[in-house]
Each structure stands twice: as C-alpha cells, then as structure tokens.
Amino acid sequence: MKHKAKWMGLLFLTLTALLLVACGKVGGNDSDESNKESKSKDSVAIKHEGGTTHIDKKPQRVVSLEFSFVDALAALDIKPVGVADDGKKDRILKPIRDKIGDYKSVGARKQPNLEEISNQKPDLIIADSNRHKGIQQDLEKIAPTIMLPSFDSDYKDNIEAFKTISKAVGKEDKGKDRLKEHNELMDKYKKEITMDKSQPVLATVIAKSGLLAHPENTYVGDLLKELGFNNALNKTETDNLSKYLKGPYVQLNSEVLSDINPGRMFIMVDKGKNDPNLKKQEEEPVWQSLDAVKNDNVSVVDRNTWARARGIISSEEIAKQLVDISKNEQNDKQQK
Known part of the structure; x- marks a missing residue:
C-alpha cells in the first residue's frame, strides 16, 4: 500500500507540473498576442x-x-x-x-x-x-x-x-x-508664365566639370514639363545620348550642345551671373552660336533652388521665378 501511495503521489505532482506549464504557455501566448496588438496600435x-x-x-x-x-x-x-x-x-x-x-x-x-x-x-x-x-x-x-x-x-x-x-x-x-x-498654386503659376513654352528648353548646371543637363526624367525637367515647357532633352534625345548619361543627368560637350541648340536655357549656378564657370562657358564659340544666346533667352538661376532642393516648397519657388522672368521679358518688349 505504501508503495502504491508513493506512486500515486508522484503521479499527482507530475500532473500538477504539466498543468502549470500549460497554463504558463497559454498566458505567454496571450501576452505575445497582446504585444502584437499593442505594436499594431502604436505603430504604422x-x-x-x-x-x-x-x-x-x-x-x-x-x-x-x-x-x-x-x-x-x-x-x-x-x-x-x-x-x-x-x-x-x-x-x-x-x-x-x-x-x-x-x-x-x-x-x-x-x-x-x-x-x-x-x-x-x-x-x-x-x-x-x-x-x-x-x-x-x-x-x-x-x-x-x-x-x-x-x-x-x-x-x-x-x-x-x-x-x-x-x-x-x-x-x-x-x-x-x-x-x-500646392496643386492650386502650381496651376496659378502655370497660367502666369507667359513666355514662349514651345521653344526647346534646356535646364543645365554649369560647374567646373562643365555642363550637366537635366532632361525631362529629372526633377527640374519633369517640373518644367508639368508647367507646359517643351524639353530639348526628351526621352528620344537622351536615348541617343546614353554614353553621356550620369544617372538621370547628361554631361554635355560642345558638339552635343550645338546639336541640341536650345531656344531657351535656364542656367543653374552657385554664384549668380558672375559665376566664374559661367563666364568661362560664355567665352566658348559654340555658346555664342546657340539660338537661346542669340535671342537673349538665357536665364541664370540659383543652383540650390533649382537643382538641389527638389521639394514642393522649392518647386513653388521655381514657378514663382518663372513668373517673374515672364514679367521682366514682357516689360523689356514694351520698352523696345
């Protein structure tokens, strides 16, 4: 009898331990689910x-x-x-x-x-x-x-x-x-930009390394397209210039610039109209032969605003500048 009672006691302890472990696991699962639920509520x-x-x-x-x-x-x-x-x-x-x-x-x-x-x-x-x-x-x-x-x-x-x-x-x-x-502002500015948008337009940075153009698949190029401009470096043009590509940008030499021959240019520089890299470029014979240069359709703009910022506030600033350029051009025509 004593031997039987001993085994019954061991069996009872074993069952108790198993029940405690099982309860612990159930509690753990509830805790895990609670943590997951908490994470989903407190995060996105x-x-x-x-x-x-x-x-x-x-x-x-x-x-x-x-x-x-x-x-x-x-x-x-x-x-x-x-x-x-x-x-x-x-x-x-x-x-x-x-x-x-x-x-x-x-x-x-x-x-x-x-x-x-x-x-x-x-x-x-x-x-x-x-x-x-x-x-x-x-x-x-x-x-x-x-x-x-x-x-x-x-x-x-x-x-x-x-x-x-x-x-x-x-x-x-x-x-x-x-x-x-933003969309309302851009629509407003688009209507107020009265310059001839049909001319092939080239937006390019001028730095020590030369001209780095922004075709229509770049931020500035796409923005100009949204504002109604005709980009001189559209997809067809850039596909033909693949060896000059640096990411989405295009490194231009004199020969390629002459072939593109834009009717209007937006020149992005760090130091305004007196930027030394711009002055050096202006001395190039090819530069003087471009339609944009001959027709005085070259606008010098801030590189930070046009090339580096790439945001909705900066795009609004660019559009406002284009409105101002349009007004200045109209005033110049009226005075002639």
Missing part, C-alpha cells in the same frame, strides 16, 4: 523602396539625409533634429530654414556621419534610396529608416515621397491639404 507600417518599416506614430525626432525630405518636413511643420546639409546651412532655402529652425548637421548628403546621426537619438531617419542604400542596415541599427527617391527622382516621384513622409510622421491629413494647396 510604411512601405518604401528599402522594404516595409514599422514606425511609432508621430515620431518626434526625425533626421533627414536629403534636402527634398527637409522640404517635405517643413511643408508639414515638422522641425528635424538632424540634417545632412553638406556642412553648409545656406544650401537649405531660406523659406525652409525659417520653418525648421535650429538643427544639428549630420554631415554630407553623399556620406552622412553615422555617429552624429546616432547622437541625435532619432526615432525616424529618412534616407535617399540611391545615395544611402549601401548604409541602410547601419541606419536601421540606429532608428527606423525609410528609403525614398531624391537624387534621381523626378517631380512626380517627389510628390509620392511627400505622401509617404506625411504618413510616416502621422500627418497624412495635413499632407493632403498641403498638396491641394
């Missing part, structure tokens, strides 16, 4: 060019690694804690600087400083899907990171990026309202 899933990232709703400390993303944040009334600004704050357009206030520089856009980014304790990093794809994993170790087009984006790509950023920072409704305002 953002699809981007680098995958899908879960971001806490309304992140408070955002780091931007491109100017177009700074533009988007400013349009949403968000002040980033860190910006890759190439160590030059004046590269950010003044209306955008005024909105975002103070921030910490986190290095160059081409090669941001990971340690400095980490020091800002961000809860969201917005990176360029072209320039920063090699450091995506490093960025993700610091904070949730979304990868969006900027450097090689066109105007429409940038609008889509703005929508993604609006969702990521918990301001989707404000983003929709701002885009509605």
Whole structure:
C-alpha cells in the first residue's frame, strides 16, 4: 500500500507540473498576442523602396539625409533634429530654414556621419534610396529608416515621397491639404508664365566639370514639363545620348550642345551671373552660336533652388521665378 501511495503521489505532482506549464504557455501566448496588438496600435507600417518599416506614430525626432525630405518636413511643420546639409546651412532655402529652425548637421548628403546621426537619438531617419542604400542596415541599427527617391527622382516621384513622409510622421491629413494647396498654386503659376513654352528648353548646371543637363526624367525637367515647357532633352534625345548619361543627368560637350541648340536655357549656378564657370562657358564659340544666346533667352538661376532642393516648397519657388522672368521679358518688349 505504501508503495502504491508513493506512486500515486508522484503521479499527482507530475500532473500538477504539466498543468502549470500549460497554463504558463497559454498566458505567454496571450501576452505575445497582446504585444502584437499593442505594436499594431502604436505603430504604422510604411512601405518604401528599402522594404516595409514599422514606425511609432508621430515620431518626434526625425533626421533627414536629403534636402527634398527637409522640404517635405517643413511643408508639414515638422522641425528635424538632424540634417545632412553638406556642412553648409545656406544650401537649405531660406523659406525652409525659417520653418525648421535650429538643427544639428549630420554631415554630407553623399556620406552622412553615422555617429552624429546616432547622437541625435532619432526615432525616424529618412534616407535617399540611391545615395544611402549601401548604409541602410547601419541606419536601421540606429532608428527606423525609410528609403525614398531624391537624387534621381523626378517631380512626380517627389510628390509620392511627400505622401509617404506625411504618413510616416502621422500627418497624412495635413499632407493632403498641403498638396491641394500646392496643386492650386502650381496651376496659378502655370497660367502666369507667359513666355514662349514651345521653344526647346534646356535646364543645365554649369560647374567646373562643365555642363550637366537635366532632361525631362529629372526633377527640374519633369517640373518644367508639368508647367507646359517643351524639353530639348526628351526621352528620344537622351536615348541617343546614353554614353553621356550620369544617372538621370547628361554631361554635355560642345558638339552635343550645338546639336541640341536650345531656344531657351535656364542656367543653374552657385554664384549668380558672375559665376566664374559661367563666364568661362560664355567665352566658348559654340555658346555664342546657340539660338537661346542669340535671342537673349538665357536665364541664370540659383543652383540650390533649382537643382538641389527638389521639394514642393522649392518647386513653388521655381514657378514663382518663372513668373517673374515672364514679367521682366514682357516689360523689356514694351520698352523696345
């Protein structure tokens, strides 16, 4: 009897232990489900060019690694804690600087400083899907990171990026309202740009390396197309110039420039009409033979605004400048 009672006691203890383990597992599953449910409530899933990232709703400390993303944040009334600004704050357009206030520089856009980014304790990093794809994993170790087009984006790509950023920072409704305002402004400016848009137009940066043109699949090229301009470097032209391509941009030599022979040019420089690279270009014989030069249809514009910013605020600034150029041309004609 004693032997039987001993075995009954062991069996009872074993069953009790099994029940406790089972209850523990059930409790654990409930906890896991609760955590998943909590995560879904407290975060938003953002699809981007680098995958899908879960971001806490309304992140408070955002780091931007491109100017177009700074533009988007400013349009949403968000002040980033860190910006890759190439160590030059004046590269950010003044209306955008005024909105975002103070921030910490986190290095160059081409090669941001990971340690400095980490020091800002961000809860969201917005990176360029072209320039920063090699450091995506490093960025993700610091904070949730979304990868969006900027450097090689066109105007429409940038609008889509703005929508993604609006969702990521918990301001989707404000983003929709701002885009509605943007579209209305751009329609207004489009009507007020009275210059001849049918002429083949060339938008190009002039730097030490020469002319780097922006065809219609670039930000400026696509924006000009949206405003009704006829781009001299359309898809057919750029397909024939594939050996000159640098990403979406086209390196022009004198021969190619002469063949294109634009009727109007927008020249993007860093130092205005007295930019030394522009002065050097103006001495070239081919330059003097261009229709745009002969007919005084060359406009010198700010490279930061036209080439580097690539955002909805900067595009509004470009459109306003085109309206002003139109008015000046009309005044000049009336005085002749």
